[in-house]
Amino acid sequence: MRITRVLGTALLALGLAAGPAAADSSPSASPSDDAPTEAGTSFRTATEIEQGQRATATGSTGDYLYWSFAADAGQRPTVRAKVKLPESHASQTWQIDVYDGLRRRQACQYGAQTRTVTQGASFVELACVLRTVRAWSEPWANDPLPGTYYIRLTAVGLPVSDLGLPIDAEVRVDSKDIGGAAAVDGSLAQPLTPGIAVTSGKPDGDDEDGKKPAVLSGIEPDGGWSSGWWSDRWVWTGAGGVLAALAGIGGYALTRGSGRPSRVPPGV
Amino acid sequence: MITRQRLAAGVCALLAALTAGLAFPAGAVADETDDRDAPKVELVLDVSGSMRTRDMDGESRMAAAKQAFNEVLDATPKEVRLGIRTLGANYPGDDRKEGCKDTELLYPVGPLDRTEAKAAVATLTPTGWTPIGPALLKAADDLEGGDGLRRIVLITDGEDTCQPLDPCEVAREIAAKGIGLTIDTLGLVPDAKTRDQLICIAEATGGTYTSVRHKEELSNRVGQLVDRAADPVVTPVAVKGATECADAPTLKSGLYTDRQGFGQQRWYRVDVDPGQELRASVSVAADRAVAPGYGLLVRAVTKSGREIVRGEAAGNGRTDVISTGLRYPKPESDEEDAPAETVCLQVVHSFSPAAGVKTTPGLPLELTVDVVDGPGTSRDVASFGLGRGWWLLGALVLTGFLAGLLWGWLSRWRIAVWRTN
Numbered sequence: 001m002r003i004t005r006v007l008g009t010a011l012l013a014l015g016l017a018a019g020p021a022a023a024d025s026s027p028s029a030s031p032s033d034d035a036p037t038e039a040g041t042s043f044r045t046a047t048e049i050e051q052g053q054r055a056t057a058t059g060s061t062g063d064y065l066y067w068s069f070a071a072d073a074g075q076r077p078t079v080r081a082k083v084k085l086p087e088s089h090a091s092q093t094w095q096i097d098v099y100d101g102l103r104r105r106q107a108c109q110y111g112a113q114t115r116t117v118t119q120g121a122s123f124v125e126l127a128c129v130l131r132t133v134r135a136w137s138e139p140w141a142n143d144p145l146p147g148t149y150y151i152r153l154t155a156v157g158l159p160v161s162d163l164g165l166p167i168d169a170e171v172r173v174d175s176k177d178i179g180g181a182a183a184v185d186g187s188l189a190q191p192l193t194p195g196i197a198v199t200s201g202k203p204d205g206d207d208e209d210g211k212k213p214a215v216l217s218g219i220e221p222d223g224g225w226s227s228g229w230w231s232d233r234w235v236w237t238g239a240g241g242v243l244a245a246l247a248g249i250g251g252y253a254l255t256r257g258s259g260r261p262s263r264v265p266p267g268v
Numbered sequence: 269m270i271t272r273q274r275l276a277a278g279v280c281a282l283l284a285a286l287t288a289g290l291a292f293p294a295g296a297v298a299d300e301t302d303d304r305d306a307p308k309v310e311l312v313l314d315v316s317g318s319m320r321t322r323d324m325d326g327e328s329r330m331a332a333a334k335q336a337f338n339e340v341l342d343a344t345p346k347e348v349r350l351g352i353r354t355l356g357a358n359y360p361g362d363d364r365k366e367g368c369k370d371t372e373l374l375y376p377v378g379p380l381d382r383t384e385a386k387a388a389v390a391t392l393t394p395t396g397w398t399p400i401g402p403a404l405l406k407a408a409d410d411l412e413g414g415d416g417l418r419r420i421v422l423i424t425d426g427e428d429t430c431q432p433l434d435p436c437e438v439a440r441e442i443a444a445k446g447i448g449l450t451i452d453t454l455g456l457v458p459d460a461k462t463r464d465q466l467i468c469i470a471e472a473t474g475g476t477y478t479s480v481r482h483k484e485e486l487s488n489r490v491g492q493l494v495d496r497a498a499d500p501v502v503t504p505v506a507v508k509g510a511t512e513c514a515d516a517p518t519l520k521s522g523l524y525t526d527r528q529g530f531g532q533q534r535w536y537r538v539d540v541d542p543g544q545e546l547r548a549s550v551s552v553a554a555d556r557a558v559a560p561g562y563g564l565l566v567r568a569v570t571k572s573g574r575e576i577v578r579g580e581a582a583g584n585g586r587t588d589v590i591s592t593g594l595r596y597p598k599p600e601s602d603e604e605d606a607p608a609e610t611v612c613l614q615v616v617h618s619f620s621p622a623a624g625v626k627t628t629p630g631l632p633l634e635l636t637v638d639v640v641d642g643p644g645t646s647r648d649v650a651s652f653g654l655g656r657g658w659w660l661l662g663a664l665v666l667t668g669f670l671a672g673l674l675w676g677w678l679s680r681w682r683i684a685v686w687r688t689n
Contacts, residue, residue: 038496041476043551043591044523044634045501058492060478062467064588102593103549103636105581136646139577139595156585163467164455164479180656186646189545192595195502197521197547197638214500216523216636233654240661244668251672255680 039065039153039169043103043194046150048219049173051077056170061086062163065153067171070191070219072226073135073146074182075175078111081126081153086165091119093157096126096171101147101192101217106130114156126153132178135228136186146225147192148217183231191225193217307417307497308349308377310407311337311490314424314456316356319394321425321457325483329425329456330394336487337389341382343491345498351377351410352385355403355424356396367397368430377410398426401433404469408442408449418449419475419497421490425456427465436468437626443473443555444527444629448503450475452493457481472555474588474632504634509534513571513612519637528552529630534615538637539608542601547638549593550579550615552631557622564590567614576611590617593636597643 039057040046046066049055059065071077081096095114098106111127130144137143153169155162190196195216313333324332337352344350352375359370374392375385404420411418428435439451452475453466463479470477476493480486504525510516516535528534540546550566563582569575579592598609615635621627647653 038492041496042474042589044504045496045499058488060476060489063476099591100593101549102547102579102595103551103591104579104593105591135651136644139597154586154588156587158586160464160467161460163463164458164477166478166485180651183651183654183656184646185648185651185653186644188644189642190640192547194549194636195521195523195638197640200640214502216502229652231651231654233651233656236656236660237654240655240664243661244664247665247668248672248675251669251674252676253672255673255676 051173054172061165067151069173070221071133072221076132077130077175079128081171084123084168089162090159094124095156097152099150132182134184145192180232187228305416306349308411309419309497310351312353312422315354316398318426332483339487340490350380359396368399370396371403397429399430400428401435401438404438420451421493423454427462439469439472452476454478521638524635526633527630528633536613538611540598541608542606545597545640545643547595549636551589551591551634552617553589556625559620563618565616568596569612
């Protein structure tokens with residue numbers, strides 16, 4: 001992964017066309033068989049999903065459905081949700097909210113985060129494009145940071161008579177790799193994953209009776225969290241240095257002219 | 269990922285069971301630890317007279333419920349301790365007082381014997397009143413003990429007929445005990461009043477409400493709710509926040525719950541060593557009807573009252589919870605053995621109750637505290653201060669070229685000077 005990214009960004013920086021495909025880390029996997037078919041009903045019980053996975057769930061109108069996913073630095077996640085509505089219903093407003101690992105609400109840059117459907121519509125589609133996840137930000141800022149993200153899907157506006165009717169929901173998270181343009185200095189010592197102080201203190205793995213201990217959040221991106229030192233800025237800066245050296249030689253050569261000056265007699 | 273984990277856990281469980289079986293042929297030890305945090309579910313079924321109505325795909329509501337129970341009992345996960353309680357199953361008379369006491373534990377909460385449970389369900393015939401409130405109280409008692417998740421699934425077709433004990437108030441009181449009990453409600457072809465009552469019960473405990481009109485929906489939903497109970501969840505620790513920082517309880521990393529009344533503030537304290545980062549997130553749940561428009565403020569304050577950082581959230585419209593968080597990286601100290609700093613966390617919410625809604629007990633508050641090592645620092649906007657982009661390349665090339673020219677001219681001039689001398 002790392003190597004493809006390094007190679008990809010290197011090629012990109014040198015202006016070859018092979019770059020983008022390799023640099024895009026978002027998996028384009030088709031819905032797999034092991035995708036979750038349930039959703040949680042609170043932050044604590046949120047169902048963990050992977051990026052690129054199509055997770056489904058059944059529920060009732062009025063339920064608050066929660067999923068969580070991991071996003072790493074340099075990614076710009078897009079959350080998409082589709083809800084199949086009951087056969088007959090009045091006009092309803094649906095919404096997805098995305099929260100970060102500190103349960104702070106994260107703004108959507110664009111996408112139909114809230115949508116009102118007319119009476120009898122059969123489905124509603126929602127989308128939210130988050131800001132790019134940064135490796136570090138000041139504690140006073142609300143920037144997205146590497147860690148767990150929560151999706152909450154619910155109907156925010158509906159008549160009481162429509163509560164409790166069956167619905168089918170599906171969500172999917174994909175990320176665009178923004179790369180070096182979003183590479184900031186610094187990094188978090190630990191990703192913004194709730195309960196990490198409790199889980200990282202314990203030895204990894206199962207407890208003595210073989211059961212997985214319950215954790216607030218146990219998801220990691222594919223290939224683990226990035227260490228944060230690599231970005232394509234190294235390639236740009238390195239290439240810039242080489243080009244500057246070449247230009248320097250060129251400039252020097254220009255002042256010397258080509259070969260030996262004609263005025264200088266042989267043998268000097 | 270999850271499946272893989274489950275698979276691994278399953279294999280480990282199998283190995284553990286095998287070794288336990290070898291070491292202790294009776295296998296009692298493994299069972300004991302299991303039982304303490306086994307999730308417990310109680311199905312509370314309305315067996316009142318109205319369940320005779322034949323409007324569930326041509327069958328009576330009771331028949332549909334029985335069929336759903338049979339399916340659910342077959343599919344109940346092994347680790348779930350399941351119980352069944354009925355209401356209105358025995359007293360057919362007209363005496364309200366007697367009718368409202370009519371709730372019976374049909375199958376006690378414990379390891380499931382499917383045949384026995386099914387046999388018990390088969391005996392039910394729709395009979396009496398609908399004492400939802402008393403049944404919920406009893407059900408909460410049935411589920412007492414242990415550290416596992418607790419869940420009541422209430423299936424009814426009519427509103428409570430035993431006022432003035434409002435089942436919604438009962439549910440809120442049960443939730444306020446802080447034992448982490450959720451009540452999910454299912455209304456069978458509910459009328460408006462039943463629906464409102466069931467929604468209120470579900471809301472009060474963070475549960476869900478479903479309206480059921482078809483047989484299949486009933487068994488699917490009950491099965492889903494029982495399965496949900498089997499998922500392991502972190503149980504929060506009950507804590508009581510103070511009205512000012514000086515009296516506040518000191519918290520370590522973990523998950524906590526509290527109750528916060530309307531217009532109140534809650535204070536907690538956390539000790540943060542130099543070089544550690546404090547992360548706190550707070551959620552306040554709206555477990556009853558609240559006015560649209562609400563907010564939440566969490567502040568990290570020093571002992572002397574200076575605000576370090578705050579987290580704010582505001583919202584509007586229907587919601588289950590409002591939440592926000594903050595983080596405070598405390599820089600490394602040059603001194604040896606620098607003392608830990610006591611950070612006071614203040615929580616204020618601005619929910620206001622809708623008209624006619626009781627204000628006690630307070631709203632449920634959930635607090636996650638994480639104190640992690642090593643706050644990250646940043647010395648530059650860009651990663652390691654490196655550059656990027658065509659402007660950077662252009663600037664570097666131009667600078668290099670100019671430097672080359674200059675160097676060339678300088679050396680020519682030096683040679684010229686040397687030659688003239």
